[in-house]
Amino acid sequence: MVDAVASLSIDNDASPLGKITISAGYVVSPSTHTxxxxxxxxxxxxxxxxxxxxxxxxxxxxxxxxxxxx
Known part of the structure; x- marks a missing residue:
């Protein structure tokens, strides 16, 4: 998802990178522990x-x- 947004290459003048970026957090839960x-x-x-x-x-x-x- 992070790479997908970066690959869109959308301009963002407010960002030091000049492009829109995202950061994400995730958790994977095993089926034995819900x-x-x-x-x-x-x-x-x-x-x-x-x-x-x-x-x-x-x-x-x-x-x-x-x-x-x-």
């Missing part, structure tokens, strides 16, 4: 914050394997 929607959104939001802190056009999240340890 947390509630609120928990998934909260975790994804934390990863979005992490991606945003890392800079423009970033993606951050957890994998199913990482979540199985929880």
């Amino acid at each position: 947390p509630g929607l609120e928990q998934l959104l909260s975790e994804a939001d934390l990863y979005l914050y992490e991606a945003t802190l890392a800079g423009k056009a970033r993606l951050a999240g957890s994998t199913e394997k990482q979540n199985q340890a929880c």
Whole structure:
């Protein structure tokens, strides 16, 4: 998704990169562990914050394997 938006190459004069970019956070939940929607959104939001802190056009999240340890 981050690359798809970047590939559109939409001008953005307010950005230091000169183009529209996005950052995103994600969580992958294994089928054996189904947390509630609120928990998934909260975790994804934390990863979005992490991606945003890392800079423009970033993606951050957890994998199913990482979540199985929880």
